[in-house]
Amino acid sequence: MTVQEMARLARDAQPALGNATAAQRNRALEEIARAVEEAAPAILAANEADVAAAADHLPGPMVARLRLNQKKLQGIVEGVRAVAQLPEVLGEEMAAWERPNGLRIRKVRVPLGVIGMIFESRPGVAVDASALCLKTGNAVLLKGGREAARSVAALGEAIATGLERADLPRDVVQVLPATREAAAELMGAVGLVDVLIPRGGAGLIQAVLSQSRVPVIETGTGVCHTYVHKAADLEMARKVVLNAKLSNPAVCNAMETLLVDREVAAAFLPRVAADLKEAGVELRCCPESLALIPDAKAAQEEDWATEYNDLILSIRVVDGLDEALSHIRRYGTRHSEAIITADEAAAARFLAEVDAAAVYHNASTRFTDGGEFGFGAEIGISTQKLHARGPMGLAELTSYKYLILGQGQVRE
Amino acid sequence: MTVQEMARLARDAQPALGNATAAQRNRALEEIARAVEEAAPAILAANEADVAAAADHLPGPMVARLRLNQKKLQGIVEGVRAVAQLPEVLGEEMAAWERPNGLRIRKVRVPLGVIGMIFESRPGVAVDASALCLKTGNAVLLKGGREAARSVAALGEAIATGLERADLPRDVVQVLPATREAAAELMGAVGLVDVLIPRGGAGLIQAVLSQSRVPVIETGTGVCHTYVHKAADLEMARKVVLNAKLSNPAVCNAMETLLVDREVAAAFLPRVAADLKEAGVELRCCPESLALIPDAKAAQEEDWATEYNDLILSIRVVDGLDEALSHIRRYGTRHSEAIITADEAAAARFLAEVDAAAVYHNASTRFTDGGEFGFGAEIGISTQKLHARGPMGLAELTSYKYLILGQGQVRE
Numbered sequence: 001m002t003v004q005e006m007a008r009l010a011r012d013a014q015p016a017l018g019n020a021t022a023a024q025r026n027r028a029l030e031e032i033a034r035a036v037e038e039a040a041p042a043i044l045a046a047n048e049a050d051v052a053a054a055a056d057h058l059p060g061p062m063v064a065r066l067r068l069n070q071k072k073l074q075g076i077v078e079g080v081r082a083v084a085q086l087p088e089v090l091g092e093e094m095a096a097w098e099r100p101n102g103l104r105i106r107k108v109r110v111p112l113g114v115i116g117m118i119f120e121s122r123p124g125v126a127v128d129a130s131a132l133c134l135k136t137g138n139a140v141l142l143k144g145g146r147e148a149a150r151s152v153a154a155l156g157e158a159i160a161t162g163l164e165r166a167d168l169p170r171d172v173v174q175v176l177p178a179t180r181e182a183a184a185e186l187m188g189a190v191g192l193v194d195v196l197i198p199r200g201g202a203g204l205i206q207a208v209l210s211q212s213r214v215p216v217i218e219t220g221t222g223v224c225h226t227y228v229h230k231a232a233d234l235e236m237a238r239k240v241v242l243n244a245k246l247s248n249p250a251v252c253n254a255m256e257t258l259l260v261d262r263e264v265a266a267a268f269l270p271r272v273a274a275d276l277k278e279a280g281v282e283l284r285c286c287p288e289s290l291a292l293i294p295d296a297k298a299a300q301e302e303d304w305a306t307e308y309n310d311l312i313l314s315i316r317v318v319d320g321l322d323e324a325l326s327h328i329r330r331y332g333t334r335h336s337e338a339i340i341t342a343d344e345a346a347a348a349r350f351l352a353e354v355d356a357a358a359v360y361h362n363a364s365t366r367f368t369d370g371g372e373f374g375f376g377a378e379i380g381i382s383t384q385k386l387h388a389r390g391p392m393g394l395a396e397l398t399s400y401k402y403l404i405l406g407q408g409q410v411r412e
Numbered sequence: 413m414t415v416q417e418m419a420r421l422a423r424d425a426q427p428a429l430g431n432a433t434a435a436q437r438n439r440a441l442e443e444i445a446r447a448v449e450e451a452a453p454a455i456l457a458a459n460e461a462d463v464a465a466a467a468d469h470l471p472g473p474m475v476a477r478l479r480l481n482q483k484k485l486q487g488i489v490e491g492v493r494a495v496a497q498l499p500e501v502l503g504e505e506m507a508a509w510e511r512p513n514g515l516r517i518r519k520v521r522v523p524l525g526v527i528g529m530i531f532e533s534r535p536g537v538a539v540d541a542s543a544l545c546l547k548t549g550n551a552v553l554l555k556g557g558r559e560a561a562r563s564v565a566a567l568g569e570a571i572a573t574g575l576e577r578a579d580l581p582r583d584v585v586q587v588l589p590a591t592r593e594a595a596a597e598l599m600g601a602v603g604l605v606d607v608l609i610p611r612g613g614a615g616l617i618q619a620v621l622s623q624s625r626v627p628v629i630e631t632g633t634g635v636c637h638t639y640v641h642k643a644a645d646l647e648m649a650r651k652v653v654l655n656a657k658l659s660n661p662a663v664c665n666a667m668e669t670l671l672v673d674r675e676v677a678a679a680f681l682p683r684v685a686a687d688l689k690e691a692g693v694e695l696r697c698c699p700e701s702l703a704l705i706p707d708a709k710a711a712q713e714e715d716w717a718t719e720y721n722d723l724i725l726s727i728r729v730v731d732g733l734d735e736a737l738s739h740i741r742r743y744g745t746r747h748s749e750a751i752i753t754a755d756e757a758a759a760a761r762f763l764a765e766v767d768a769a770a771v772y773h774n775a776s777t778r779f780t781d782g783g784e785f786g787f788g789a790e791i792g793i794s795t796q797k798l799h800a801r802g803p804m805g806l807a808e809l810t811s812y813k814y815l816i817l818g819q820g821q822v823r824e
Contacts (some may be wrong), residue, residue: 015741019765099786103775112797113767190621194797209602210625215798236820242823329427350816353431355525363515363818372823373814374511385524385606385811386627387799399797402785403763406775408648410655411784 003141003185006174007192010114010139011400013171013191018111018137022088024166029084032162033077036127039158040073046154047123055148058121066121076124079377082129086376090137104405109398111137113194116186118143118208120200123151129199130159132175136397141193142166145200148177164324172241187212195387199380202307210315217388219380222335223307224365227324227350228268229341230261236362237340238272243364244338246279249307252381253336253358253368257304257314259324265317269293273315281311284325288317304331321346325353332356333385336365342395357383357390385402415553415597418586419604422526422551425583430523430549434500436578441496441543444574445489448539451570452485454606460534466559470533478533478560488536491713491789495543498788501806502549505705516817521810523549526589528598530555530620532612535563541611542585543569548809551584553605555598557612561590599624606811607799609652611792629800631792634664634747635719636777639736639762640680642673648774650684655776656750658691662721662794665748665770665780669716669726670703671736677729681705685727693723700729716743733758737765744768747795748777764803769795769802 017025036043047068054063092109099105108340115138119125126142133140144152156175163170176182186193187208190349196216198208208216226244244255260268265288273293274285283296284303288351290296293315303314304327317325338360339350347361368391370378375393382388388396429437448455459480466475504521511517527550531537538554545552556564568587575582588594598605599620608628610620620628638656640649656667672680677700685695685705695708695749696715702708705727715726716739730736740749750772751762760775770780780803787805794800800808 015765015767097786099784103779105785110767110797213622215627215796218797233820239822240820247823353427354425355522356813358814358816360816361818363816363821364823366823367515367816367821368814372511373517374509384627385522386629389811390814399801401768402770402780402802404770404772404775404779406773408645408652409775409779410651411659411776412777 003176003182004189004192006176007114007141007186007189009171010141010174011192012036013169014111014114014137014139014167017134017139017172018090018166020137024168025134025137026084028134028163028166028168029080031165032127032131032159033080033084035158035161035165036073036077036080036155039154039161040070041160043073043151043154043158044068044070046150050148050150058147062121062147066123066151068123072124076127079128080131081411083135083367083377086135086394089398094400099163101409102407103409106403106405107400107404109395110401112397112399114139114141114192115397116141116143116189116193116194116196116214118183118186118198118200118204120145120204121148123148123155125199126152126155127159128377129197129379132377132394132397134172136394138397141174141176141186143176144178146178147175153176165207189216190214197380202215215394217380217382218384219382220252221307221333221383222254223256223305223331223333224253224338225257225328225332225335226255226338226340226365227259227318227328228261228264229321229324229339229343229346230263231343231346232264232340233342234264234268237268238275240338240340240362240364241290242275242279244366245276245313247364247366249311252307253365254309255313255365256306256308257331259316259318259327262288262317262319265289266292269315277312279311280397281313284312286312286316289315307333315365321349325350328354333383335381336368338363338365415588415594416604418588419526419553419598419601421583422553422586423604425581426523426526426549426551427585428581429546429551430502432549432580434502436580437546437549438496440546440575440578440580440802441492442538443572444543444575445492445496447570447574448485448492448567450490451566451573452482452625455485455563455566455570456482458562462562463559470559474533474559478535478563480535480563484536488539491540492543495547495789498547498806501810506812513821514819514822518813518815518817520815521807522813524605524809524811526551526553527809528553528555528601528605528608528626530595530598530608530610530612530616532557532616533560535567537559537611538564538567538587539571540789541609541791542791544562544806545555546584548806550809553586553588553598554771555588555595556590558590564590595623596623599626602626609792629792629794629804630796631794632664633719633745633795635717635743635745636748636750637669637740637744638667638750638752638777639670639671639730639740640673640676641733641751641755641758642675642738643755643758644676644752645754646676646680649680651689652750652752652774652776653684654687654691656778657688657693657725659776659778661723664719665777666721667725667777668718668720669728669743671728671730672738674700674729674731676705677701681727683824688725691723696724696726698728701727719745733761737762740766745795746779747793748772750775750777757772767794
């Protein structure tokens with residue numbers, strides 16, 4: 001079967017899901033959780049085969065992302081049950097009004113339709129994404145990485161079992177072949193697929209953005225800054241900076257560049273640099289900060305634009321708020337940016353002028369996350385402005401339609 | 413200057429517009445209205461030159477769309493003043509909540525950034541679109557049809573004059589060269605242009621959708637149905653059908669296909685067919701309706717999928733709600749669909765199951781329009797589900813960002 005044909009099956013099956021009751025969709029999630037638990041031996045065996053095939057030629061971190069175990073699998077199952085418990089969003093009346101001619105207009109939340117997920121080595125994404133899509137009435141086509149093909153196929157079987165037990169069509173979740181050709185077909189399935197959400201490294205996302213004819217939601221790249229303003233509480237700044245860099249350096253909301261006002265650089269940088277170095281962070285400094293942290297490296301121009309996702313931090317001394325804003329405008333990726341200051345006017349300007357999904361005053365950029373925002377779950381973090389920005393929860397997987405109720409009105 | 417360079421200028425200039433006060437942006441609109449009025453002789457002369465050059469090789473309706481006169485120009489100016497009077501949307505707090513850790517999260521409305529408009533022969537689109545974009549803090553790049561180049565350039569000059577009088581950078585509205593190369597460059601300006609909105613015929617929209625790497629909002633194609641259910645008030649149905657076909661057949665929300673329940677076909681079709689024929693409408697019928705309207709034409713398969721935008725109507729007899737829903741699912745373009753019925757249960761099912769931007773009960777599909785919805789203005793009608801669906805007013809030209817206010821919070 002071609003991807004085009006699979007997408008057509010998904011489109012034809014989706015209305016049964018979109019028009020199912022919330023109870024039925026939640027029951028499907030419970031059944032999927034149970035089916036994954038029951039299939040754990042088969043899933044872990046498939047995953048072992050994937051890991052064995054990958055171990056000799058893929059980098060270690062990728063193999064680590066690929067590897068499942070009983071505990072990881074249980075976490076995935078619990079995630080599905082948590083999504084089932086989230087409040088229903090479909091059918092929500094987002095607005096309603098009456099026109100002078102008596103027409104009543106209601107704006108109600110509906111599924112997007114068919115969602116394509118393109119992801120890499122983490123097999124769990126297949127289940128997480130399916131749970132969120134099913135909860136919101138969307139069919140989903142799963143295109144995972146070739147290295148995860150056996151694992152994703154085994155998880156897909158369990159999902160199909162769960163759907164059948166809940167009397168929903170199994171075509172609403174389909175695992176596509178893990179090939180480049182399948183990805184290309186998916187990216188060309190205009191009219192059958194409503195949106196593609198790539199999840200993975202910058203290379204994958206850029207490839208999808210440049211090739212897809214289906215609308216894409218761009219996720220993930222984060223060159224995030226923390227700006228320590230001259231009026232900062234320096235002890236608060238130190239704690240926030242250490243958290244933003246160290247609590248999980250591999251993720252998109254981790255800080256990559258520290259900006260410090262000249263006035264407080266000498267008071268702030270040597271201490272925080274010592275903490276960072278003790279934690280194993282490599283520091284890449286502008287000339288002025290280098291003078292204050294003599295055993296650091298000199299930053300190169302490309303450092304300011306790099307998402308390290310690692311224990312590396314670039315540091316730059318700036319001449320105040322304007323220079324900080326201009327640095328962020330130039331090098332930021334519109335993900336998450338923070339100012340640390342006790343000066344409310346400076347904070348207000350930073351919040352107003354920084355163009356990013358999440359702008360922080362006196363907090364760590366690490367909070368940009370569906371769970372931390374209270375959304376209960378997230379399918380990704382959008383760094384574009386169209387449709388959804390920042391952490392995407394259930395509402396961001398929906399569209400709306402207008403229902404117009406008349407008594408025979410005609411237009412003049 | 414390349415389009416890339418122009419887009420960069422627009423991006424650099426946009427923050428000054430986005431951070432301007434509502435009063436300043438409205439003043440710019442007033443100044444633009446005045447500048448267009450003052451430049452009327454130059455604009456009309458440029459337009460005459462466009463029309464003269466087009467008249468010998470372009471079809472009549474296109475020349476009609478291209479042609480300006482004092483009255484049309486005054487309508488355009490009044491449109492700008494009307495946009496200035498609309499309520500402000502930027503800065504609106506769309507949601508706000510506090511997390512258990514004390515973080516306050518505010519979701520506020522912000523401009524999209526830089527919008528690319530690709531349009532055809534109507535020069536007025538340059539002004540309408542600029543007004544809506546400026547009102548919402550967005551810079552705009554205008555790529556009009558080659559046949560309208562002189563008119564759009566003259567209008568662009570007047571817009572620039574208005575911006576300067578209001579102390580806003582003129583780079584926030586730029587007229588691109590009216591060439592294919594410029595369009596291609598615009599469609600490739602990822603990272604500089606946030607969204608493209610094509611306005612024009614199906615050919616233009618499909619070309620932009622298939623070529624653009626910048627996100628696109630699909631507008632316009634409408635194969636709209638009116639379904640006369642067996643429980644319809646047939647006199648209401650007649651009035652609504654005539655309005656949906658006749659009030660403006662050239663537009664996307666006009667009815668293209670009439671579906672009629674078998675039970676009422678004999679009572680309904682001959683009368684309404686006579687009215688339609690009297691109004692000059694060509695009828696293309698399924699075998700069953702053809703038997704009731706003997707001097708009509710037989711519909712071909714492609715008729716069901718055709719947006720005539722003309723005095724042509726296809727007619728089909730259906731076997732009830734299920735067949736009507738299935739016909740609309742197959743041939744509809746997700747624009748506007750209507751059911752005429754006194755049966756509330758049938759209406760409820762139609763409203764729930766039809767997947768379209770606007771679904772009507774007992775009203776004409778012609779109401780799918782920003783003005784008729786009460787939005788005050790519209791930049792187009794989206795037929796996609798991502799970002800915006802249906803008539804797009806001011807809110808649909810915005811995005812949002814999250815402002816997170818802390819007291820030094822760090823993530824566990």
